[in-house]
Amino acid sequence: MLSLFFVPLVIVNIGFITSPWVLFFMYILSGLGMAGIGMGVMHDAIHGAYSKNRKVNKYMGYTLNLIGANATIWKIQHNVLHHTYTNIDEADDDISAPFFLRFSPHAKKYWLHKFQFIYIWFFYGLSTISWVTSKDFIKMRQYRKMGFIKQEEFRKEMLQVISWKLVYYSYTLALPIIMLSMSPWLVVLAFITMHFVTGIAISLVFQTAHVMPSSEFPLPDEDGMIANDWAIHQLATTSNFSPRSRVFSWFIGGLNYQVEHHLLPNICHVHYRKLSRIVAETAREYGIPYHTKKTFAAAVWDHIKMLYQLGRMELAPVKQRVK
Structure with missing residues (x-):
């Protein structure tokens, strides 16, 4: 995955490419590598599941910084907020969205949400x-206010975010503009295309795991408590897909086994396939939901249906929201 990301960029930065089609092809390959690093390398590493050695996990986690994001911010957003408060409105940062998107039946609904399944x-x-542009800076300030980043560490962390992003933009955008005898706008468009490929791939894999018709979106009671046990909560809010496709599973870092990942996030994804049999059998034994779709296409279709429903579903009454 690291090679799939870096080798095309090295070829681009050498400056020999003269065809726009080859330029776009190289950036698209790099986009696939970027998605692969995000799902199959840094994801395990930041969870502490890539290796038994903490230093190996730490340094492999920095592969996220190499693709323009920030490992510290991701760890708070994903490991802490998403995995602890899965599908809980205003707590799970993965379903927190701008006003024009609605990922929870408890989020405020606007008229334009009717068309969100299209746009x-x-x-x-x-x-x-x-x-890689604004989100990390916004989250950095947000997490400082929430107490996840201490005030005395904020300046240092912010400088690291800026430094890593300067390095990233230097070899993905600035150097290609300098080295290639093409219009800078063509290089910028190829760069955006690379990110478009990555964005679609990562968004679909993560969102089809939780924003589904089968998913529950529980809210805490007056005391801030969720009724279900944490493990049952993960099963109720998470869905697997395409369990038989080993090649697809390899490419997305085992994230087609999201149920197992949420129950055992510190276990390397190479074990999820075998663990899924045990988890499924245990869920059946105790009458607990175990959501799965046979194919990724079926999961995406259900995700589209859920987006359509959320665009028409009114805000759930309080008495129905407390579970």
């Missing part, structure tokens, strides 16, 4: 562009 693909494609 969402554009925003999925731009999601990583947002990530």
Whole structure:
């Protein structure tokens, strides 16, 4: 995955490419590698599941920084907020969205949400562009206010975010503009295309795991408590897909086994396929939901249906929201 990301960029930066078609092809390959790093390398590493050695996990986690994002911010957003408060409105940062998107029946509904199942693909494609430009800075300030980043560490962390992004933009955008005898706007468009490929791939894999018709969106009671046990909560809010496709599973870092990942996030994804049999049998034994779709296409179709429903579903009454 690292080679799939870096080798095309090295070829681009050498400056020998003269065909726009070859330029776009190289950036698209790099986009697939970027998605692969995000799902199959840094994801395990930041969870502490890539290796038994903490230093190996730490340094492999920095592969996220190499593709323009920030490992510290991701760890808070994903490991802490998403995995602890899965599908809980205003707590799970993965379903927190701008006003024009609605991922929870408890989020405020606007008239334009009726069309989100159509226009969402554009925003999925731009999601990583947002990530490597503004999102990390916004989240950095947000997490400081929430107490995840201490005030005395904020300046240092912010400088690291800026430094890593300067390095990233230097070899993905600035150097190609300098080295290639093509219009700079053509290079910028190829760069955006790379991110569009990455954004679509990552968004679909992560969103089809939780924003589904089968998923529950529980809310805490007056005391801030969720009724279900944490493990049951993960099963109720998470869905698997395409369990038989080993090649697809390899490409997306085992994230087609999202149920197993949420129950055992510190276990490397190479074990999820075998663990899924045990988890499924245990769920059946105790009458607990175990959601799965046979194919990725079926999961995407259900995700589209859920987006359509959320665009028409009114805000759930309070008595129905407390579970």
